Amino acid sequence: MTALKANIPEAGYGKKVVLRNISLEIEEGELVAFIGPNGAGKSTLLKALMGIVPVPRGSISMDGKSSTSQTPEMMVRSGMSMIPQGNRVFTELSVLENLEMGGYLLKHRSEVARRIDSLLELFPDLRDRMQMDAGKLSGGEKQQLALARALMLQPKVLLLDEPSLGLSPKLVTQAFGVIRQVNQKFKTSMLIVEQKVLEIMRIANRVYALRMGAIVFAGTPAQLQQGDTLKKIFLV
Numbered sequence: 532m533t534a535l536k537a538n539i540p541e542a543g544y545g546k547k548v549v550l551r552n553i554s555l556e557i558e559e560g561e562l563v564a565f566i567g568p569n570g571a572g573k574s575t576l577l578k579a580l581m582g583i584v585p586v587p588r589g590s591i592s593m594d595g596k597s598s599t600s601q602t603p604e605m606m607v608r609s610g611m612s613m614i615p616q617g618n619r620v621f622t623e624l625s626v627l628e629n630l631e632m633g634g635y636l637l638k639h640r641s642e643v644a645r646r647i648d649s650l651l652e653l654f655p656d657l658r659d660r661m662q663m664d665a666g667k668l669s670g671g672e673k674q675q676l677a678l679a680r681a682l683m684l685q686p687k688v689l690l691l692d693e694p695s696l697g698l699s700p701k702l703v704t705q706a707f708g709v710i711r712q713v714n715q716k717f718k719t720s721m722l723i724v725e726q727k728v729l730e731i732m733r734i735a736n737r738v739y740a741l742r743m744g745a746i747v748f749a750g751t752p753a754q755l756q757q758g759d760t761l762k763k764i765f766l767v
Contacts, residue, residue, distance in 0.1 A: 533594075534558060534687055535580070536556045539579060539589040550579060550744045560718040563735060563738070565722060565739050567764060568742065572741055577613060582601050583603055598611075612681040612682075613681070613690040614678060614690070616693045620665040620676050622664065622665050623664060626662070626663055629676055630643075630683060633679070651679075653709070653716070654678070656675060660672065671698060674698065678694075678713065682717065687719070689721045691710070694725070695727050707731065737752075748760060
């Protein structure tokens, strides 16, 4: 089943067009990477899918239901979550409060508590830091908290904007391992914008490449590494 499908003739900021002729699909439980040089429009794409950047024409659908022209809140209610660039957390709130904020749409506190307990099994490093201000966490711990908070509503589709940003090489490997684990455990469909191409290709099922606002490649990681395809994508 197709979890997310988008056809975006164009999108951008005011009169500035950033995306052109975007067509993509993500199957249920699939982990898809979006790569490309700086300024290619990768973050704008995620914002367009999330309803932050308007899509005046075209279509976006989740599970076959149209999501075009919906607000970010409506997208969340439809089953989409997004982790912005930099693994942002509410720095002045505790780890526990951050997780509770992630479950703000849940009606019963008992369900909030149950989901927190379930996520702590996946992110045990957070268990002893529940009362700590999130701003005092390490980069890797903030990444885990941002991911755990986004999972509180058990989204069908999760958008991640450069989850490796600011992490050491060791933590990047760890972060991608956790992301893959989440994908497999919860069957969450994921679209990940990432600059660390070789690392993300190790866990992605498929890859799209964006250049100057347009898709220039769609295929498997193995296909991407054939010939000089990868070089041409990043060649300025």
